[in-house]
Each structure stands twice: as C-alpha cells, then as structure tokens.
Amino acid sequence: MTVEAPIAPALPYGRLIPVIVHFDDLDALGLLHNARYPLLVERAWTELWNGHGVRFDGDWHAAGDACNAVRELRISYEAPVTSPGVYAVHLWLDRLGTTGLTYGFRFCSADGTRTYAEGARVLVRLDAGTLRPTPWTDGFRAVGRELLRPTD
Structure with missing residues (x-):
C-alpha cells in the first residue's frame, strides 16, 4: 500500500518512505511495540525495491536480487512512538559489496x-x-549506488 506523506525536506542522501502505524501496532502501554520497528523498516525497504522491479512473487529462482537473507540487525530506540498515524523510514546504503550490503535506517x-x-x-x-x-x-x-551515504 502506498502512503502519501507530507512534503519532507530534501534529504542529503537516501530515500524517505512513508509507513503507517496502526492502533494494533501499539503495546499495552500505548507505545509502538519494539518488534514492529524492524517490520515497518522491512516494509519500507520492500516498497523501495519493488519500485525498481526487485520483488519476490513466490519463486526464489525468479527472485534474483530479492533472494537475500538478513545476516545482522542492529537497532536503537531514541524516542517512543505514542500514536497511530503516518510516519516514515529514511533508508540508505552504508556499504554495497559484491554479495552483501549494509543499509542504515531511521524510523522517523x-x-x-x-x-x-x-x-x-x-x-x-x-x-x-x-x-x-x-x-x-x-x-x-x-x-x-544512488542510495549510498556520502562518506565525507
């Protein structure tokens, strides 16, 4: 599902992908559950690559670059999300290797x-x-390469 977000300031690198936090994404305290952040980041990443024709439609042999696996995940929580609504995920690449990559993200x-x-x-x-x-x-x-974060 494509979500329209308010006009964002120009980013110096990467892409800002809108995501929706639903009421049932919140925990018993009314905070976005910690396990939902990676899920919403994954949905934004999938939307970004689907827009470039990279998608998984059930056939791993036809999936090409969509046939990949997570090797590592690191996340730090800076401030609580306390209500449903439209948010965004800022995505970029920190490293693009031959067979692997490291992407950075901000849930914002x-x-x-x-x-x-x-x-x-x-x-x-x-x-x-x-x-x-x-x-x-x-x-x-x-x-x-277009998503790479500048190193300087």
Missing part, C-alpha cells in the same frame, strides 16, 4: 525531522539453488 516522523529509532541491517544475496552468497546484479548495484 513523516517529514523526516524527528528520529524515533535508528539502526543498520546487513543483507546477503543468495543463490536460490545453493543458498550460498552470490553477486548482486549490475542493475541492482546501479540503484544501490
């Missing part, structure tokens, strides 16, 4: 100005037949 307000959580995730592209690491395609790498 819809306009990108307030950070609620931030972290990084390491993905490895897999060969569907062997489940061993295999290189990203040239097309994926071209889009990935």
Whole structure:
C-alpha cells in the first residue's frame, strides 16, 4: 500500500518512505511495540525495491536480487512512538559489496525531522539453488549506488 506523506525536506542522501502505524501496532502501554520497528523498516525497504522491479512473487529462482537473507540487525530506540498515524523510514546504503550490503535506517516522523529509532541491517544475496552468497546484479548495484551515504 502506498502512503502519501507530507512534503519532507530534501534529504542529503537516501530515500524517505512513508509507513503507517496502526492502533494494533501499539503495546499495552500505548507505545509502538519494539518488534514492529524492524517490520515497518522491512516494509519500507520492500516498497523501495519493488519500485525498481526487485520483488519476490513466490519463486526464489525468479527472485534474483530479492533472494537475500538478513545476516545482522542492529537497532536503537531514541524516542517512543505514542500514536497511530503516518510516519516514515529514511533508508540508505552504508556499504554495497559484491554479495552483501549494509543499509542504515531511521524510523522517523513523516517529514523526516524527528528520529524515533535508528539502526543498520546487513543483507546477503543468495543463490536460490545453493543458498550460498552470490553477486548482486549490475542493475541492482546501479540503484544501490544512488542510495549510498556520502562518506565525507
């Protein structure tokens, strides 16, 4: 589902993807449950790549670059999300290797100005037949380079 977010200030790197927090995403204290943050980040990441034709439709052999697995996830919670509504996930790449990548993220307000959580995730592209690491395609790498966070 595509969500329209308020106009966000221009980001110096990466993309801001709108996400929706629903009432049932909140825990008994009325806070966004800690396990929902990675789920919402994953949905934003999936939306970003679906927009570039990278998707999983049930066939791992046809999935190409969508055939990947999480190797590592790190997240820190900065401020509580206390209500349902439209938020955003700021996504970027910190590293684009031959078979793996590290992407950074911020779970933030819809306009990108307030950070609620931030972290990084390491993905490895897999060969569907062997489940061993295999290189990203040239097309994926071209889009990935556009998402790289400047190092200076």
